[in-house]
């Protein structure tokens with residue numbers, strides 16, 4: 001399940017160490033259309049957004 005950082009609202013995988021104090025989210029925000037919209041390198045291991053969520 002993706003996790004949203006409560007500091008800067010960036011979105012990470014639940015295995016990422018960069019979100020600090022994060023909040024699990026069941027759905028990605030509407031503005032996220034592809035993996036390119038997710039800045040953190042924790043998403044690099046995924047081939048598609050469907051696979052990542």
Ligand SMILES: [Zn+2]
Pocket residue numbers: 011012013016017018019040041042043
């Ligand atoms: Zn991350």
